[in-house]
Amino acid sequence: MNDREKLLDEIKKKGVVHGRVVLSSGKEADWYVDLRRITLDGVAAPLVGRVMLDLTEDLGYDAVGGLTLGADPVATAMLHAAAARGRTLDAFVVRKAGKAHGLQRRVEGPDVKGRRVLAVEDTTTTGGSVLTAVEALREAGAEVVGIATIVHRGGDENLAATGLPYRSAYGLADLGITSA
């Protein structure tokens, strides 16, 4: 099995939960993909890094991150996978809200101003979270070159409206799920 196939196997085994859940958007669904159980898993996380790098390598970015919390371990997995390939890739964290103390930065980590950055997510349902990250990155002076997510659930219209390249490693059909 290649990395993409191995990661899909891990997600199916450890990440997919069936049952009624309330989503981030407030909508309800009959299943959930808990990708924190994947991006923080010792076997699966290195695969996340390599699969997401492979998925986006043509986009030409040198920093990666997204809206905390789901995006954080995706970004750090990519940073480490890049380092293992001899490439320097920085990561950053976009806070859900700015903080009033300290340096009051919304985007934490190495400065993103003037840099080509990739906005990542663990999963995208409405696209709301990753679009919040894109907005904050642009406010911080970054050039967002694309959006990438591990599992695409939905949000096609919102994502298309950004005009940015959008990549997902897997969709519902890969997970064997028929309803969004």
Ligand SMILES: O=P(O)(O)OC[C@H]1O[C@H](OP(=O)(O)OP(=O)(O)O)[C@H](O)[C@@H]1O
């Ligand atoms: O495309 P959307 O409709 O925005 O939904 C997807 C978001 O929902 C989840 O995060 P959640 O809001 O549960 O927060 P967390 O990352 O802090 O757990 C997930 O990690 C994505 O960030």
Ligand SMILES: O=C(O)c1cc(=O)[nH]c(=O)[nH]1
């Ligand atoms: O939309 C969400 O909140 C959401 C869906 C999902 O499958 N997994 C997740 O972590 N969040």
